[in-house]
Amino acid sequence: MRTRRCAGCTKTSAATICCTSWERGRAPPLVPLPLIEGSQDDGTLNKSLNAYVWQPPQRGWLALFLIGLAGTGVLFSAIAITIAKGIGMWGNNIPVGWAFGIINFVWWIGIGHAGTLISAILLLFQQKWRTSINRFAEAMTLFAVMQAGLFPILHTGRPWFAIYWLFPYPSTNSIWPQFKSPLMWDVFAVSTYFITSLLFWYLGLIPDLASLRDSSSSKRARIAYGIFALGWRGSARHWHHYKIAYLLLAGLATPLVLSVHTIVSWDFALSILPGWHTTIFPPYFVAGAVFSGFAMVMTLMIPARRYMKLKHVITARHLESMAKVMLLTGLIVFYGYLMEHFAAWYSGNLYEEHVFFSTRPRGPYAWAYFTQMFCNVVVPQMFWTRWARRNVWTLWIGSVLVNVGMWFERFNIVVTSLHQDFIPSNWAMYYPTWVDFSLLFGTICFFGTLFLVFLKFIPAVATSEVKELNHELHEGGGMSELEGARP
Amino acid sequence: MRRFILGEFTEPDACVEAVRRLREEGVGGLDAHSPYPLHGMDDALALPRSKVPIVALTGGVLGALGGYTLQWYLNSKAYPINVGSRPPHGFWTNIPITFESGVLIAVLSIFFGSIFGFFALPRTYHPLFESERFRTASLDAYWISAETSDEDAVPELEKKFREVGAHKVHSVVESV
Numbered sequence: 001m002r003t004r005r006c007a008g009c010t011k012t013s014a015a016t017i018c019c020t021s022w023e024r025g026r027a028p029p030l031v032p033l034p035l036i037e038g039s040q041d042d043g044t045l046n047k048s049l050n051a052y053v054w055q056p057p058q059r060g061w062l063a064l065f066l067i068g069l070a071g072t073g074v075l076f077s078a079i080a081i082t083i084a085k086g087i088g089m090w091g092n093n094i095p096v097g098w099a100f101g102i103i104n105f106v107w108w109i110g111i112g113h114a115g116t117l118i119s120a121i122l123l124l125f126q127q128k129w130r131t132s133i134n135r136f137a138e139a140m141t142l143f144a145v146m147q148a149g150l151f152p153i154l155h156t157g158r159p160w161f162a163i164y165w166l167f168p169y170p171s172t173n174s175i176w177p178q179f180k181s182p183l184m185w186d187v188f189a190v191s192t193y194f195i196t197s198l199l200f201w202y203l204g205l206i207p208d209l210a211s212l213r214d215s216s217s218s219k220r221a222r223i224a225y226g227i228f229a230l231g232w233r234g235s236a237r238h239w240h241h242y243k244i245a246y247l248l249l250a251g252l253a254t255p256l257v258l259s260v261h262t263i264v265s266w267d268f269a270l271s272i273l274p275g276w277h278t279t280i281f282p283p284y285f286v287a288g289a290v291f292s293g294f295a296m297v298m299t300l301m302i303p304a305r306r307y308m309k310l311k312h313v314i315t316a317r318h319l320e321s322m323a324k325v326m327l328l329t330g331l332i333v334f335y336g337y338l339m340e341h342f343a344a345w346y347s348g349n350l351y352e353e354h355v356f357f358s359t360r361p362r363g364p365y366a367w368a369y370f371t372q373m374f375c376n377v378v379v380p381q382m383f384w385t386r387w388a389r390r391n392v393w394t395l396w397i398g399s400v401l402v403n404v405g406m407w408f409e410r411f412n413i414v415v416t417s418l419h420q421d422f423i424p425s426n427w428a429m430y431y432p433t434w435v436d437f438s439l440l441f442g443t444i445c446f447f448g449t450l451f452l453v454f455l456k457f458i459p460a461v462a463t464s465e466v467k468e469l470n471h472e473l474h475e476g477g478g479m480s481e482l483e484g485a486r487p
Numbered sequence: 488m489r490r491f492i493l494g495e496f497t498e499p500d501a502c503v504e505a506v507r508r509l510r511e512e513g514v515g516g517l518d519a520h521s522p523y524p525l526h527g528m529d530d531a532l533a534l535p536r537s538k539v540p541i542v543a544l545t546g547g548v549l550g551a552l553g554g555y556t557l558q559w560y561l562n563s564k565a566y567p568i569n570v571g572s573r574p575p576h577g578f579w580t581n582i583p584i585t586f587e588s589g590v591l592i593a594v595l596s597i598f599f600g601s602i603f604g605f606f607a608l609p610r611t612y613h614p615l616f617e618s619e620r621f622r623t624a625s626l627d628a629y630w631i632s633a634e635t636s637d638e639d640a641v642p643e644l645e646k647k648f649r650e651v652g653a654h655k656v657h658s659v660v661e662s663v
Contacts, residue, residue, distance in 0.1 A: 042522060042627030168561055176566040179558040180573070185583040188554075192591040199598040207625065211522060214622035230602065230609035233616070234624045236506075236519035236528045241605040243524050244539040245597050252543075252597075256590050263583055467627075468523035471499060 033317035035128055035469065040312065042467050049463045050215060052308045057456060060307060065452050071445020078438035079154060087157045089435045096418045096430035101155040103410040104440055106264055107292070108148035108447075109190065110285075110406065113257055114293020115141025116197060119204075120253035123246075129321045131469045132313040135208075135462040136304070137297050138201040143450040144296070145194045147443040152186070154439075182266040189256075189263040196256055200249045203242075206232050207464035261286045268413065275355040275417030278343060284336030288406060291329035291376070294322050295402035300451065302396045304460065313461050316390050323389040326402065330380035333409075337377070355417055364429060365416045368408045375405020489614050489661040492644045493621060494631045494653025499525050502629035505651035507531040509631070514647060516634030520615070520624035542600040543593050550592025555585045614661040621659075 040048075057065075082089055092099045115137040122130035156162045164171050166187045177184050209229035216222040232238070265285035268276035298319065305314040344356035360369045379401045382388040389395070420427045454460070496502040499521065506519050510533060519528055558581045562568070567575035602608050615621050615632060624630045631653065633644055641658050648656045 046626050168557060174566065176561040178568050178570070179562050179584060180570065180577050180580040182583075185587070188584045188587040188591075192587045192594075195591060196594045199594055203598060203601070207522065210625040214625045230606075231611065231613060232606075232608065232625070233613055234520040234522060235606075236521065236525065236532055237534065238606045239521070239524035240529050240532075240534050241537045241539050241601055244537045245601045245605075248539060248543050248597055249594060252547075252590050252594055256587075259583065259586060259590075266583075464523045471523070 033315055033320065035132070035313075035315065035317055036466070036473065037312040037315050040470050042470075045313075045467050045470060046211065046215060046463060048309065048312065049459050049461050049466065050212060052455065053212060053457060053459060054215075054217075058307075061452060061456065065449065068445050068449030068452060071442055072449050074438050075442020075446050078435050078442055079150070081435055082154055082439075083159065087155065089433060091430060091432040091436050093428070093430075095421060095426050095428055096415055098414050098418065099430055100432050100436040100440060101151040102267075103407065103414050104443065105148050105151040106285075106410045107407050108144045108151075108443065109264055110261065110289035110292045111296045111403075112141040112144035112148065112193075112197070112293065113261060113286070113289035114297050115139070115144075116193075116253050116257040117290050117293065118297070119200065120250040120257070123250045124254060127321075128469060129318050131465045132310075132315075132461050133297065133301065133318055133322075134465070135201075135204065135458075136301060136460050137293075138197060138204070139451065139454045139458075139460075140293075140297060140300065141197045142194070142201060143447050143454075144293075145190065145197065146450070147447050149190060149194065150443065151439075182263060182270050185263045186267055189260045193256060193260045196249070196253055200246075200253055203246060203249065204462055204465070205458065206230060207234065208459050208462060210234065211463055212459070258286055261289045273417055273421060274344075274349070274351040275360075275413065278340055280336055280339045280343070284333065284339075287329045287332035287336065288409065291326060291333055291380075292403055292406035294326045294329070295399040295406070298322055298326070298395055298399035299403060302392050302399075304455065308455065308460060310461060313466055319392070319395055320386075320389045323383045323395060323398075326399070327380050327383040330376060330383075330402070334377045337373070351422055354420070359420045360412060360416050363416065363420065365412065365419070368411050368416065372405050372408040372412055375401045376409060379405070488636065488663070490635050490638065490641060490658055491614055492633045492635070492641060492648055492656065492658045493615070493618055494648035494651075495620070495623070495655040496629040496631070496653060499629050501652050502631060503527045503531050505648075505653065506631055508651045509633070509647060512647065514633050514644065516632075518632050518634075520621070520630040520632065522625050522627065525629065537605075539597060539601060539605065542604070543597045546596030546600075547589045547593035551585050551589030553592070554588025555581055557588075558584055614659050617659040617662060618657065620655070620657075 087101075090100065092101070115134075118130050118137040119134040119141075123134075152166075153159045153162050156165055163169055164173075164175070166177070166184075168177055179185075206229060209225050210232040213222055213225035213229045216225060262282040262285065265281035269278055269281040271277060301314060302319070305311055341356045344352040347353075360366070379398050382394060382398060387394075388398070415430050419430055494505070496505065502519060502521070503525055506517060506528065507530075510517055510531065517532060519525065519532070521528075559576055563574075563576035569575070615624075621630060631648070633648075635641065635644065645656050645658065
């Protein structure tokens, strides 16, 4: 066997590289990046993770907050107009009776799903990289589901009646909901999902609220955080139940999150409209939801970790793992697209073929179709390369494009399928109105505002869990670079 | 008048070991306080299996039964709607809401069962918080505490706490 001289050291061996590039000061190819950078202990973690809460609001935060508030104003004006004048203010009309309202609903709900995936499913799979980002992602879930909930309620036209149209509410009319409708299932799924996410988030938050209470320097902060910490004293007898409760909530949230988007997809799939009536919808919707949700986590996290100085706990490792999940779910979504088209062709059904091979790629909304395909299929392919997974710019731009692409996916499913259905005399174009755009724009701003408030008042990283992880990583001892590499 | 002896540790493992020794020596009313759950502490305190799963299961089963009954009663008894001559009671179409209600009630019972039942929270006062230094229990220190109502037992317990390695020992009294 020929021996060669290694470029990095003085040894001679069969391979060109005998010492790893790691020894030469670079990360070796197969060793994952650290989960927590630098040498940290409970004290430094406390300080660095809670620092953002204790410092006075920065100018950047205030500027964004004001923009968010202004946008929230736009949202509430649009809601007021919708309620005062009716949903005729929206662009929906027959045949496109469902449009922006449902597109935005599905888009926001989908975004929320990444939070549950990170906090619950990755917990069950014992993925340690979830720990620094779960709080952040769960908050995103809550705020996204709030935005989503607005649309069906507004779409009822008279939201003050929605309570007895949607929930089994005992009114003197003795009229009860029809439980055979997927729309009814949706009400139960989404409200259960919101409550579960909220309680799961809050349970995880209690130890951190206690740590804020105990590190506060003003009496006002101590009382305020003290109320929300409920008197938590970190008792071992409480932790004993807490661990199980947290795990069980994760275990329940996991099938729940799958059921929620499955049921959302049934809103479409249980009808007979070509483009909706497909069995691939549930898995394809769930994958799409996770795909867009991770994209949104990434979009928010990349700037936040920089400005909140959290790079030591949200490392390149976390971003890389999220990019991998996006790549995987993106491929599942792509498979969903392929299968839809295949099933349409294989069915030989004229109307199915018309939607998938005429209306979508060649119809008046073809631009939306190609935007969807470019953003959801082409863009994530760059995450095959390590360079793109570790570069914050490619990650950020890629994730924004995925969010755009996923919005257009729902646009294509809803509008393109509806605007040309069975009878050509029934065909018509759909044009959104300024109220539609204001609602979409407004919810984005409202979401951002809620998120900014969250970042300011609550530690964006689960302090208690990171301390535990840090302790676990140090217990391994020795090979610090390899720690956290295995679950 | 409740009294608590408090001992502070800087290392989690030392804290777990100390609890184990104190329990074996027969010290009653023991508890530990830490910023995150400590590995091996359940064992050291010899805590019985948590009953949270039973609460969760009960909640889940009752929720699912309740959800199903609600749909069955409302759609086939209280207000039957004829849609395309399908039977008013549809077993398969009741499944999604049955599942969702099961999850909902299970989640609510886990959360509120833990907070109100197992943790006995919220509470505005606990004697341990009389000690200002105890605040590090949620930050970066590990504490053990032992409750006693007997004032004379305090010096003896404090001595035991020092023996097992607590580097800061003091006692607090409930303020009435």
